Amino acid sequence: MSNRRIVLASRPSGAPTLENFRLEDVPVPTATSDGEFVVKVEYLSVDPYMRGRMSDSRKSYAPPQPLNEVMTGGAVGQVIESRNGKFATGDIVQGQFGWQEYALSTGAGVVKVDPSLAPISTSLGILGMPGLTAYFGLLDVCDPKPGDTVLVSGAAGAVGSYVGQIAKIKGCHVIGIAGTDDKVEHLKHDLKFDEAYNYRTVTNHIEKIRELAPEGIDVYFDNVGGVITDAAILNLRLHARVAICGQISQYNNEKPEMGPRLLSMLIVTRSKIQGLLVTDYAPRFGEGIRQMAQWLKEGKLTYREQFEDGIENAPKAFLNMLKGGNTGKQLVKL
Numbered sequence: 001m002s003n004r005r006i007v008l009a010s011r012p013s014g015a016p017t018l019e020n021f022r023l024e025d026v027p028v029p030t031a032t033s034d035g036e037f038v039v040k041v042e043y044l045s046v047d048p049y050m051r052g053r054m055s056d057s058r059k060s061y062a063p064p065q066p067l068n069e070v071m072t073g074g075a076v077g078q079v080i081e082s083r084n085g086k087f088a089t090g091d092i093v094q095g096q097f098g099w100q101e102y103a104l105s106t107g108a109g110v111v112k113v114d115p116s117l118a119p120i121s122t123s124l125g126i127l128g129m130p131g132l133t134a135y136f137g138l139l140d141v142c143d144p145k146p147g148d149t150v151l152v153s154g155a156a157g158a159v160g161s162y163v164g165q166i167a168k169i170k171g172c173h174v175i176g177i178a179g180t181d182d183k184v185e186h187l188k189h190d191l192k193f194d195e196a197y198n199y200r201t202v203t204n205h206i207e208k209i210r211e212l213a214p215e216g217i218d219v220y221f222d223n224v225g226g227v228i229t230d231a232a233i234l235n236l237r238l239h240a241r242v243a244i245c246g247q248i249s250q251y252n253n254e255k256p257e258m259g260p261r262l263l264s265m266l267i268v269t270r271s272k273i274q275g276l277l278v279t280d281y282a283p284r285f286g287e288g289i290r291q292m293a294q295w296l297k298e299g300k301l302t303y304r305e306q307f308e309d310g311i312e313n314a315p316k317a318f319l320n321m322l323k324g325g326n327t328g329k330q331l332v333k334l
């Protein structure tokens with residue numbers, strides 16, 4: 001048996017390409033020491049943060065991805081061999097197993113997945129890291145109140161689509177921004193957003209947001225940064241809250257983009273802006289998963305997943321997601 005895996009072959013300059021990755025064939029690992037176990041991966045996640053780790057010249061909360069090593073990444077699969085008392089053969093587990101078909105683990109950062117809650121792929125989406133980002137980012141950082149107007153960018157992706165739905169559960173008026181007309185349709189009809197628009201067909205975001213939220217916005221959940229965020233800040237209402245979750249429009253920039261200086265708007269509106277990192281909430285992940293699973297069961301939340309097949313297509317899935325080819329959570333099925 002062989003273990004096929006994807007390693008980082010070179011660092012991108014600007015947008016990453018397929019040439020930055022290499023498919024390798026190595027032997028399947030075995031658990032030779034006490035505490036180790038082997039996981040056969042079933043689904044792996046491709047996420048925007050991986051773009052940041054492909055570069056080594058940026059200050060970050062995490063070290064860069066080393067060259068010629070298996071791409072980092074969350075994955076879920078089944079334990080097929082174990083010398084660890086906490087993880088038995090047959091258990092479904094989720095952890096940073098990387099872009100490979102089989103992973104050797106010691107259990108660090110690994111959690112057991114309850115397959116009775118939902119399909120196990122959701123442990124990488126709505127019941128996993130992106131779901132927890134939406135849950136804690138919106139509820140903890142933005143403190144949404146019934147009747148608040150909540151604006152979400154990157155709204156049809158994983159995090160954004162959960163944020164908008166949680167805001168609806170909390171009685172907010174929700175406006176989403178996404179990159180195609182089909183995504184806008186999905187937000188309004190399937191996810192019950194009150195309003196949505198396609199940012200690729202709009203040149204004046206300040207006016208567009210003002211048209212959809214004439215009284216201004218109370219909460220802005222930012223997944224994208226750039227001109228959309230500039231426009232959102234100019235539409236803040238008194239005592240607004242802004243969560244900076246992601247800045248995907250900037251991830252391929254070699255030099256930081258200089259934008260307009262809008263900070264005086266924070267004085268005018270006495271608003272708060274806060275960056276968020278989901279892993280800070282690790283001690284409360286159990287609470288987040290329980291609540292998200294409950295809302296799923298009650299039909300208050302819904303989700304979409306998009307699959308690419310085979311480890312060899314993980315780079316393609318990743319590049320596709322960065323360009324907006326996904327609606328909902330982008331995964332790779334092995």
Ligand SMILES: NC(=O)c1ccc[n+]([C@@H]2O[C@H](COP(=O)([O-])OP(=O)(O)OC[C@H]3O[C@@H](n4cnc5c(N)ncnc54)[C@H](OP(=O)(O)O)[C@@H]3O)[C@@H](O)[C@H]2O)c1
Pocket residue numbers: 047048049129130133154155156157158159160177178179180183223224244245246247248249250276277278279321322323324325326327328329330
């Ligand atoms: N802080 C944290 O702890 C944390 C945790 C998870 C994720 N995040 C951040 O949250 C954001 C969403 O992550 P996700 O995993 O849910 O990914 P995702 O939204 O499922 O996929 C990325 C989406 O970004 C959009 N996009 C790409 N380029 C863009 C551009 N130039 N301008 C505007 N939108 C663009 C694309 O949709 P369109 O078709 O709409 O362009 C694409 O579908 C990312 O910024 C990510 O870095 C942060």
